[in-house]
Amino acid sequence: MSEMSVQTPAPFPRLNEPAPEFEAVTTHGVVRLSDFRDSWLILFSHPADFTPVCTTEFIAFAEIYPELQKRGVELLGLSIDSVYSHIAWLRNIEEKTGVKIPFPVIADLNKEVATKYGMIQPGASKTEAVRAVFIIDPKGILRAMIYYPLTTGRNMAEILRLIDALQTSDRHGVATPANWKPGDKVIVPAPQTMEMVEERMKAGFEMVDWYLAKKSLE
The missing domain is CATH 3.40.30.10 (Glutaredoxin)
Known part of the structure; x- marks a missing residue:
């Protein structure tokens, strides 16, 4: 039986990697x-x-x-x-x-x-x-x-919203919740240590729980 050649699939772009040059x-x-x-x-x-x-x-x-x-x-x-x-x-x-x-x-x-x-x-x-x-x-x-x-x-409104969300995250080091739009509260990055959890509890954020806190940028 002859060996079948295996075709390597074309690479797809991946998030947070350099976009393909052209x-x-x-x-x-x-x-x-x-x-x-x-x-x-x-x-x-x-x-x-x-x-x-x-x-x-x-x-x-x-x-x-x-x-x-x-x-x-x-x-x-x-x-x-x-x-x-x-x-x-x-x-x-x-x-x-x-x-x-x-x-x-x-x-x-x-x-x-x-x-x-x-x-x-x-x-x-x-x-x-x-x-x-x-x-x-x-x-x-x-x-x-x-x-x-x-x-x-x-949907052009969603494309604008996505740009606004990405630029807000870059500018302020935050994440954006579902259905976020400019002016809404943003999500503070989750704490990585027990000490950071305690600090967060005292920071005055809008707390849902220790892992989910929101704040206003205004």
Whole structure:
């Protein structure tokens, strides 16, 4: 019996590790991941140009772009289409809806970037990138990723909330509870020693129990 060759699966990106480097052609010219160093970046993929759900998402991303800019966040889209297709589609969106898309879109015809980021998932589609969102911090570290099915458009309020939560955690050394939004109380890191437990009990936090304490940042 002949030996069967074992194919090594393509590596997927992992949280809190460096995001995969790339150089790609976009609607704004050639870009590299390193171009976005020192700023936050949202890299997102869409299945295809000239499709209805993707069109609503691009309009929605354009609408929150000013809010992202206030937070020091750049946007970069991607699909497995040509740069000519991207340009035609973005012009069509502006013509039909009046919305100008202000951020670059990667033309990933060879699927190089999509493969590095695990955007090609045969169970969802053999030819298209899934709806994926990757949040990369100013040091080039992948901090969050979300995957959506082809049928479901993304929620922009949640993407903004996630950015706010990550930046709040970095700035104050805290965690954020379920459904947290700016202005809500945050979670104080859990104590690691008995002495730290005693200190926490005296600190004036909102105590649920020794391992769960909240405080206001205001």
